[in-house]
Amino acid sequence: MAEFNDHVELTTDENAGTGYFSEADRLAFNHAFETGRLDRNKLASLLAEVEAGVVHPVEVSAAEGKKSKLFFNTEALRIYNDDVLTTSCLEENSIDLIVTSPPYNVDIQYSSHDDKSNYNDYLTFTRSWLTKCYNLAKADGRFCLNIPLDKNKGGQQSVYADITTIAKEVGWQYQSTIVWNEGNISRRTAWGSWMSASAPYVIAPVEMVVVFYKHNWKKAGGSRVSDITKQEFLDWTNGVWTFNGESKKRIGHPAPFPLELPRRCIKLFSYVDDVVLDPFLGSGSTLVACARNSRRGVGIEIDEAYCALAEKRVLDEGRISQSPLDFAFVERETLQQDERRER
Numbered sequence: 363m364a365e366f367n368d369h370v371e372l373t374t375d376e377n378a379g380t381g382y383f384s385e386a387d388r389l390a391f392n393h394a395f396e397t398g399r400l401d402r403n404k405l406a407s408l409l410a411e412v413e414a415g416v417v418h419p420v421e422v423s424a425a426e427g428k429k430s431k432l433f434f435n436t437e438a439l440r441i442y443n444d445d446v447l448t449t450s451c452l453e454e455n456s457i458d459l460i461v462t463s464p465p466y467n468v469d470i471q472y473s474s475h476d477d478k479s480n481y482n483d484y485l486t487f488t489r490s491w492l493t494k495c496y497n498l499a500k501a502d503g504r505f506c507l508n509i510p511l512d513k514n515k516g517g518q519q520s521v522y523a524d525i526t527t528i529a530k531e532v533g534w535q536y537q538s539t540i541v542w543n544e545g546n547i548s549r550r551t552a553w554g555s556w557m558s559a560s561a562p563y564v565i566a567p568v569e570m571v572v573v574f575y576k577h578n579w580k581k582a583g584g585s586r587v588s589d590i591t592k593q594e595f596l597d598w599t600n601g602v603w604t605f606n607g608e609s610k611k612r613i614g615h616p617a618p619f620p621l622e623l624p625r626r627c628i629k630l631f632s633y634v635d636d637v638v639l640d641p642f643l644g645s646g647s648t649l650v651a652c653a654r655n656s657r658r659g660v661g662i663e664i665d666e667a668y669c670a671l672a673e674k675r676v677l678d679e680g681r682i683s684q685s686p687l688d689f690a691f692v693e694r695e696t697l698q699q700d701e702r703r704e705r
Contacts, residue, residue, distance in 0.1 A: 433669040443666050463644070511566055639659075
């Protein structure tokens with residue numbers, strides 16, 4: 363079996379001289395391992411083929427590396443610069459808890475998303491990503507979805523009712539709704555007809571956190587270790603949560619949600635070491651909460667600049683250091699040890 367080092371001398375059919383793995387090839391293989399797309403059996407097969415001259419190492423590594431959209435990786439946290447609708451970075455039936463706040467379609471100025479579409483198109487988009495998340499969740503997987511109660515920008519719409527209905531149509535089972543009282547009434551500017559019955563607007567200074575599950579509400583797997591305190595449990599099982607929203611200016615993102623929201627969802631609805639997904643990672647609050655509360659976190663974010671922001675927040679606020687595993691070398695060494703034992 364060939365040694366998988368920075369440079370490996372191999373004879374190939376394409377090159378009668380010497381073939382080698384460059385540093386770029388090594389990194390591509392590492393990315394393939396980090397995203398779970400290359401297991402040790404496949405590595406053994408690929409190295410055997412390269413040694414036999416069946417494939418060229420550069421072709422192999424380039425193909426594997428192209429599939430990876432991994433932006434940031436530690437032993438417990440990952441950020442993918444990808445689109446949740448089309449991503450293939452995650453296996454189906456692999457997520458314990460999803461916590462997210464999707465685009466609200468209220469013309470927020472994101473870098474890589476049009477947040478002002480026709481409402482029917484917005485609901486079609488919503489159905490697509492809700493279906494994707496449903497497929498990624500385990501049978502006892504849970505889903506905490508932060509959405510507005512309604513909206514008046516661009517016309518009155520019952521956002522909470524419409525999205526909840528769609529979620530149930532794609533298969534999610536409804537469990538409960540938490541009312542998040544973020545106390546933003548002071549920012550209100552839309553009154554409709556001022557001090558007149560002509561056409562007044564009634565706006566509630568709250569958002570909703572809808573709690574769904576896939577098939578089974580009772581958790582059947584995981585570590586079975588809960589880290590929620592008695593007082594937290596008593597307070598958070600009250601369906602009205604009161605805490606402030608997050609500052610756009612402080613975070614550097616047009617629509618961040620506060621760390622307190624994913625923290626509560628994670629501690630109340632998941633075990634220690636569960637896998638938590640945020641398919642619209644944004645500024646990274648969910649992964650910061652995972653880092654602080656001993657959960658494995660995965661974030662998907664379509665905008666590269668927001669991926670960088672989330673990475674910075676995880677490193678600055680998550681109380682961790684970046685120490686990605688060199689998966690390719692770990693797997694190679696394990697493979698060689700197994701072969702020695704077999705001999």
